[in-house]
Amino acid sequence: MKVLVGVKRVIDYNVKVRVKSDNTDVDLSNTKMAINPFCEIAVEEAIRLKEAGIATEVIAVSVGSSASQEQLRTAMALGADRAILVETEDTAEPLTVAKTFAKLMADEGAELVILGKQSIDSDNNQVGQMLAALTKRPQGTFASNVSVEAGHVAVTREIDGGLRTVKLALPAIVTTDLRLNEPRFAKLPDIMKAKRKPLETKTFADLGVEVKQHIQLDKVEAPAARQGGVKVGSVDELIQKLKDEAKVI
Amino acid sequence: MATLLIAEHNGTELAPATLSALTAAQQIGSDITVLVAGANVKAVADAAAQCSGVGKVLLAEGDSLAYDLAENLSELILSVAGEYSHIMAPSNSVSKDAMPRVAALLDVGQLSDITAILSDAQFQRPIYAGNAIATVTSNDAVKVITVRAAAFDKAAATGGSAAVETLAAPADSGLSSWVNDELTQSERPELTAAERIVSGGRGVGSGENFALLEALADKLGAAVGASRAAVDSGFVPNDMQVGQTGKIVAPSLYMAFGISGAIQHLAGMKDSKVIVAVNKDEEAPIFQVADYGLVGDLFDVLPELTEKL
Numbered sequence A: 001m002k003v004l005v006g007v008k009r010v011i012d013y014n015v016k017v018r019v020k021s022d023n024t025d026v027d028l029s030n031t032k033m034a035i036n037p038f039c040e041i042a043v044e045e046a047i048r049l050k051e052a053g054i055a056t057e058v059i060a061v062s063v064g065s066s067a068s069q070e071q072l073r074t075a076m077a078l079g080a081d082r083a084i085l086v087e088t089e090d091t092a093e094p095l096t097v098a099k100t101f102a103k104l105m106a107d108e109g110a111e112l113v114i115l116g117k118q119s120i121d122s123d124n125n126q127v128g129q130m131l132a133a134l135t136k137r138p139q140g141t142f143a144s145n146v147s148v149e150a151g152h153v154a155v156t157r158e159i160d161g162g163l164r165t166v167k168l169a170l171p172a173i174v175t176t177d178l179r180l181n182e183p184r185f186a187k188l189p190d191i192m193k194a195k196r197k198p199l200e201t202k203t204f205a206d207l208g209v210e211v212k213q214h215i216q217l218d219k220v221e222a223p224a225a226r227q228g229g230v231k232v233g234s235v236d237e238l239i240q241k242l243k244d245e246a247k248v249i
Numbered sequence B: 001m002a003t004l005l006i007a008e009h010n011g012t013e014l015a016p017a018t019l020s021a022l023t024a025a026q027q028i029g030s031d032i033t034v035l036v037a038g039a040n041v042k043a044v045a046d047a048a049a050q051c052s053g054v055g056k057v058l059l060a061e062g063d064s065l066a067y068d069l070a071e072n073l074s075e076l077i078l079s080v081a082g083e084y085s086h087i088m089a090p091s092n093s094v095s096k097d098a099m100p101r102v103a104a105l106l107d108v109g110q111l112s113d114i115t116a117i118l119s120d121a122q123f124q125r126p127i128y129a130g131n132a133i134a135t136v137t138s139n140d141a142v143k144v145i146t147v148r149a150a151a152f153d154k155a156a157a158t159g160g161s162a163a164v165e166t167l168a169a170p171a172d173s174g175l176s177s178w179v180n181d182e183l184t185q186s187e188r189p190e191l192t193a194a195e196r197i198v199s200g201g202r203g204v205g206s207g208e209n210f211a212l213l214e215a216l217a218d219k220l221g222a223a224v225g226a227s228r229a230a231v232d233s234g235f236v237p238n239d240m241q242v243g244q245t246g247k248i249v250a251p252s253l254y255m256a257f258g259i260s261g262a263i264q265h266l267a268g269m270k271d272s273k274v275i276v277a278v279n280k281d282e283e284a285p286i287f288q289v290a291d292y293g294l295v296g297d298l299f300d301v302l303p304e305l306t307e308k309l
């Protein structure tokens, strides 16, 4: 079974983003970039399926700028067999990314696609669901457990009330939640080896993916800052403040 | 302009988040239809019909809708989508699952988690864990939107008298089936609906120690929340996680115990009206957003607070 796994280059999760002074976007110049944490979990899950003898090949796919090669190399150092970069200098919208994956899924004959549930930059949480819709396949979103059995995959999902397990016919799309696994770190020899693994670059035109602007970004602003409060010295003072000043108890 | 609003419910009651999304819908236009989907949800549809500003309620009941499977729910929404300019839902684990699917089937973009409505096509939504607010315009004829409930006041649950029409449930897709649920049982208020929240982090140390937070929560009639670290460590179940990738809350009172205040956690609670932080590290970032900070050991503070309230 071939597994496609999504890898997005995003701001490192430890870095607090700055908004550009002209409010056109956020400022990512000289910012530490990394694999989106949820994509890292997706890569780890795919590699575990390969180690378990279930996946025959793991293909890491990124839609993004040429700099995304760095994240694809990391994915290959972690264990992906090869990588495809669909290169674009413009921010790709979720629907465009989903259409790209749909085409690659068909071209590669992938039976399982594992994506992060959301990227920590745009916070959209859409691509996996859109991909499932476009390919008319089932989806297991927000997965905290994935188990592949003959012809289907059982996915335990993190839902608002707790956990829900569903069984999906293959091919299927899974999106990862935080508790699915703990990603490994790349080892130096594997980083060296990854440099020689195949990384193919394609464009939307190569894949016949039509790019439309559905949602346009007009402005980006910093959120209203919260006024810092006061420190209280005791539990009694805290209770008094909550009662008399804040009036919340 | 006409809006279809997908109701959030628990099978028997309309969730308060639906009322917040209703307020958002009213800001777009006055022609509002509420869709209630599930296995046996007539009571929810009747409740939706009472809400102020609701023009019509569509009730879809059937086995295929019993477990909120996105494959079926999206087909249901699609079957009536042609009549609406806006398809909206409060942001929750059902709508996040189904709405992007609806958007893709309509070949339109989707707007996630909007926090303000500037016009029928222009909206605001948080990006980068709420560290930036984007103003976006949808160029599509149909706008598929999830609404951050915490950003909108609740519409009145009474005053309306809409007609309830039935809608045929879709056939099961045959692609996906429900296996089982492990739902968290709790007598306490639901996190996203609670007026007060008592939340614990890694500093709480264990699942047993969460009893200290529960005791305070019970005194206050509060819900209990947690940081990712507390969930990852197995102290509490996943549905208690507050943050960028968990639940977004904005109660009148949010009390954080043993939580450092990582940006991902703040993203889920910084719009609370009053924030209290108790942490033994006076440098903890949570104090930068707290209205009232108490530097101290939570194991001393919690019992004293619970006793004195």
Ligand SMILES: Cc1cc2nc3c(=O)[nH]c(=O)nc-3n(C[C@H](O)[C@H](O)[C@H](O)COP(=O)(O)OP(=O)(O)OC[C@H]3O[C@@H](n4cnc5c(N)ncnc54)[C@H](O)[C@@H]3O)c2cc1C
Pocket: A013, A037, A038, A120, B200, B201, B202, B203, B204, B226, B227, B228, B229, B230, B241, B242, B243, B244, B245, B246, B247, B257, B258, B259, B260, B261, B262, B263, B264, B265, B268, B278, B279, B280, B281, B284, B296, B297, B298, B299
């Ligand atoms: C992709 C991604 C998504 C994430 N999403 C979320 C999310 O949705 N929600 C979320 O919460 N996190 C999220 N995180 C994790 C986040 O980055 C932090 O790791 C997490 O919030 C830390 O939890 P914590 O504050 O409980 O633990 P820590 O950061 O370890 O803080 C524990 C605090 O407890 C204090 N403490 C310890 N003992 C005591 C005591 N006896 N009395 C008083 N204080 C004490 C310490 O001083 C410390 O400040 C996410 C991370 C990533 C990468």
